[in-house]
Amino acid sequence: MWKSGFLIYSVRRDGDSLGDNMYRMVIADDEEIVRNGIREAIDWQSLGITVTGCVGDGEALCREAVATRADIAMVDIRMPILDGLAAIERIRKELPGCECIIFTAYEDFSYARKALELGVMAYITKPVLKEEVIEKAQLAVRRLKKREQAARQDVPDEAAPISRIKRYVMSHLSTVSLLSAADHMQMNPAYLSRYFKEKTGENFVDYCKTVKLEKACQLLRETSMKIYEIANELGYTNAQHFSTVFRENKGITPLEYRQSRGKEQKR
Numbered sequence: 001m002w003k004s005g006f007l008i009y010s011v012r013r014d015g016d017s018l019g020d021n022m023y024r025m026v027i028a029d030d031e032e033i034v035r036n037g038i039r040e041a042i043d044w045q046s047l048g049i050t051v052t053g054c055v056g057d058g059e060a061l062c063r064e065a066v067a068t069r070a071d072i073a074m075v076d077i078r079m080p081i082l083d084g085l086a087a088i089e090r091i092r093k094e095l096p097g098c099e100c101i102i103f104t105a106y107e108d109f110s111y112a113r114k115a116l117e118l119g120v121m122a123y124i125t126k127p128v129l130k131e132e133v134i135e136k137a138q139l140a141v142r143r144l145k146k147r148e149q150a151a152r153q154d155v156p157d158e159a160a161p162i163s164r165i166k167r168y169v170m171s172h173l174s175t176v177s178l179l180s181a182a183d184h185m186q187m188n189p190a191y192l193s194r195y196f197k198e199k200t201g202e203n204f205v206d207y208c209k210t211v212k213l214e215k216a217c218q219l220l221r222e223t224s225m226k227i228y229e230i231a232n233e234l235g236y237t238n239a240q241h242f243s244t245v246f247r248e249n250k251g252i253t254p255l256e257y258r259q260s261r262g263k264e265q266k267r
Contacts, residue, residue, distance in 0.1 A: 022050040023141060025072035028061035028087070029054075030079045038074060041130055047137050058082025066094045071144065072137070077102075077111060085111070088118050092190070099143055099188055101136050119190030146186050161185065162199050165192070169211055174235040176208055213249055216242070220258040227254050 025044065029035040035054045044051055049072060053064045059081045065073050073091065077084040092098060102115040102123035115123060121143075168184050169176050181204070182189040196204045212234045219230045231242035246254050 021048065023048055023071035023144065024052045024068050025049050025074065026052055026061060026064045026068065026070045027054045027074045028056070028058065028064075028079065028084070029074075029076040030056050031076075032056065034076070042134060042137075044137075047134065048141050049137065056080075058084060058087035061087045062090050065091050069095070072140065085114050085118070088115075092118060096188075096191055096194075099140060101140070117190075119188045121188075143186060162196065165196060165204075166207075169208055173212055173215060174233060176235070178204055209245070209249070213246065216246060216254065217250075217257065220254055221261050230254070 022045070027035045027038050029038070032054075035056070039051050039054055052068045052070065055061050055064050057080045058075075061073060061075060061079075062082070064070070075084040075087060079087075082090075098119070099121050101121050102111070165181055165185060168181055172180065178189050178193060182192045185192060187195070193204050196202070196207070200207065202210075216230055216234060219225055219233065225233070227243065228239035231239045234242065236242035236245070243253050243255075246252075246257070250257060252260070
């Protein structure tokens with residue numbers, strides 16, 4: 001039976017391509033029968049993937065992944081020397097563009113939370129079916145190809161990605177999140193967060209909050225929408241939460257803001 005694991009995806013650099021445009025994969029599991037089973041159970045070549053190594057611990061995984069510039073690494077969570085999560089975190093320092101999918105059988109979802117912090121794309125709970133792994137591998141290959149196509153395009157305006165991110169935020173105020181924006185941009189969530197901060201000097205989550213509050217002020221000034229309707233429009237769970245966030249940032253409640261602006265207009 002397959003154990004829980006991760007898939008990590010990264011963009012191949014110029015000059016790194018294999019002869020047949022195959023994506024490199026490393027398998028890591030402390031049980032030899034498991035890692036060999038994963039390698040043999042699927043026709044990886046038909047998916048455009050070649051298995052470049054099978055290792056039994058997290059330290060060996062890090063060495064192999066970095067040495068081969070692995071596009072994909074299938075990793076068991078619990079391994080000797082260095083566990084899967086710690087190995088993923090270390091690999092990310094060398095391969096920051098990796099896309100991750102976690103496979104887990106554990107009830108403790110702290111594993112899933114940690115994986116999300118590391119920028120995983122999704123996770124699947126055990127038992128993992130062969131068909132599910134194939135489906136995710138195919139999705140990963142599609143994402144990698146899109147990223148490679150984008151990387152080949154000459155984009156002189158470095159602000160273009162930031163403009164796209166900001167437009168996405170403005171048009172999805174009720175549902176926007178770091179994960180949804182990253183999916184829209186075909187970026188790893190952790191990478192998008194760092195990129196946005198580097199280019200704008202502002203945290204992505206803080207930017208979303210600022211934009212929502214600016215929109216809230218506009219709606220309070222220019223419409224007769226009820227407070228709970230504005231809260232819903234901007235994706236807040238309820239009117240009370242919206243009012244709390246508004247007051248923390250503006251110093252007054254949404255109702256007080258509307259009343260004060262109404263008095264100013266009458267002057």
